[in-house]
Amino acid sequence: MASDVTPPRLPRRGVTISDVARHAGVAPSTVSYALSGKRTVSEPVRRRIERTIEELGYRPHAGARALASRRSQILALMMPLRTGVYVPILMEFAAAIVTEARSHDHDVLLLTGESGSAGLQRVAAGAMADAVVLMDVEEDDTRVPTLRELGRPAVLLGLPDDRQGLVCCDLDWEAAGRLAVASLAELGHRRIGLIGQPTAVHERHTGFARRFTDGLHDEGARRGVHTAQRPGEATFGELRAALDALAAELDGLTALVVHNEAIVPLVLEELSSRGVEVPGQLSVVCVAPQTMAAASRLTGVSIPVEDIGRRAVQLVMQQLDAADVAPVTLLPPRLVDRGSTAPPGR
Amino acid sequence: MASDVTPPRLPRRGVTISDVARHAGVAPSTVSYALSGKRTVSEPVRRRIERTIEELGYRPHAGARALASRRSQILALMMPLRTGVYVPILMEFAAAIVTEARSHDHDVLLLTGESGSAGLQRVAAGAMADAVVLMDVEEDDTRVPTLRELGRPAVLLGLPDDRQGLVCCDLDWEAAGRLAVASLAELGHRRIGLIGQPTAVHERHTGFARRFTDGLHDEGARRGVHTAQRPGEATFGELRAALDALAAELDGLTALVVHNEAIVPLVLEELSSRGVEVPGQLSVVCVAPQTMAAASRLTGVSIPVEDIGRRAVQLVMQQLDAADVAPVTLLPPRLVDRGSTAPPGR
């Protein structure tokens, strides 16, 4: 154990704002104002302070700042890791949220696991976080009542049934479902199948899945188009069964909508191994993030993951700035044509 | 805009430790000691305090605590999102780290993006985090010098070339490579192909990929076994080319090692569509987390993601407790037989 890393490395007393003030020949308050810009500071003084900060390597103590200003500059991100969710999308959300938060001078605290309400309580009531963003919100989400009690600025990614007093942000999933069907219907398709989210996601009553299928079926009904759906599970066997079931239910299926990121590559492979030409024999529309490689060959309703994440942070920052905020922000879906749809019939 | 959510919701002056003290008829310090356990508090007093805390819904102010105690109870997790990394593993690490951190009464601050050294600086020098865990460490990682300067407790997941004074934790990737070859060699295989990490990962000089291949080839050489490798990219076309190239280079290939999580399902599908029986005609060993569904049909060298993540946090906590810590902790790989290997020859 002779080679062990000698540890403590005590938080060596850092440079404080008073040190900076002394070296620059000003009062600590002036340093503070120079840093925050909340009061005008004369050019020469400001320059002197900036130079001193640089020289001494001064960094404001986060805790002290939080205590005095009543702002931690921390945003809590609750990201439950539930079965059936497509993890890369979660990470893309997280990255967008971190990036946008940083641009508002905030850091992001990551809460995972099932701690739900307890985590919210600890982090918000203890003033560890100024605000919170909740991901993967269910229709009847247990975190909602807690969130309301806390009375902290928050944004939910998703729409719970009871959203009184809360701010929500999401893709307009119903419009996405409509768009998928409408784009195919206008090409002349009359029998459209959907491979959707895994059963686990539906059973959990995650709103987006239901809103998407509602939009899709409703638009189909409005246009006299036959639609049918099967859940998408992540094995070839189940995928094959689902495709066969759709073909059987919709005799003469000419178009397929895939709302399941994990399955897109499998669908492509399966169709090609069956010798089904896309779009010659079957039109395919997928619902996936713009960034997803496997989806790059398919016409799709793109999920603007980065936009949603950034917007969520903006909404939370506006609340911190005491601005009025719309209770529901739904981002419109966009259809990106990548050539995998065509009029039906060979 | 009449329906807008009325915002500010000012951080309504919370209950403080003095409030609790007054209501319980004790000094604030006694409340503090009752909470921290750093001093004995008589049973009746402790009970009174606990009841009062419950009644008033008291939560210590994180910033005040950090300022007074010089501990933020926050662990920073640097998770660069680089191309070629398998995102679900990152999330599994993150989840394990959050869970273990919570069990040590710490929360996790998430740093992504390329902020590298700047992020470290801000978070550690500003006392926002007590310690840091770095993921996806490269052999010549630019964050290493900064980390050393900061002198904060830290653990690197991975082994940089220069690790003087640093604490590292990882799977023993070289042993994993040896184990994969040894297990096949002992069955009698003499020509073993490897589908490895994507080119992007190798080019970045991420140490684990090189250590794995070094171990694999070296063990092969020691045993007089022919080995060859190709990078694994995420499309069927490239996978087919790689398999063909391996078969050509190792005429009479009887075993395949797959060290690429994203590709495991594709490999299985491709082999089955080629009519190759596993393990009858080809033995397959994959290197993947135990939790990965697609790998559940293959004999594998399992990556103990959760163990590594938890251990990393333990190592960082030991440093915070001023304990001596081994500079390098390598977790041994484990072979899990799931029946996809057999002696060669039909």
Next chain:
DNA sequence: CTGAAAGCGCTTACAG
């Protein structure tokens, strides 16, 4: 076993 007090390092009215 418990209390009174100093101090952690900032921000922000209050003065000038």
Next chain:
DNA sequence: CTGAAAGCGCTTACAG
């Protein structure tokens, strides 16, 4: 345009 001072809400020696 700038300074002196109070205060944010805790923890931890110092006393008893």
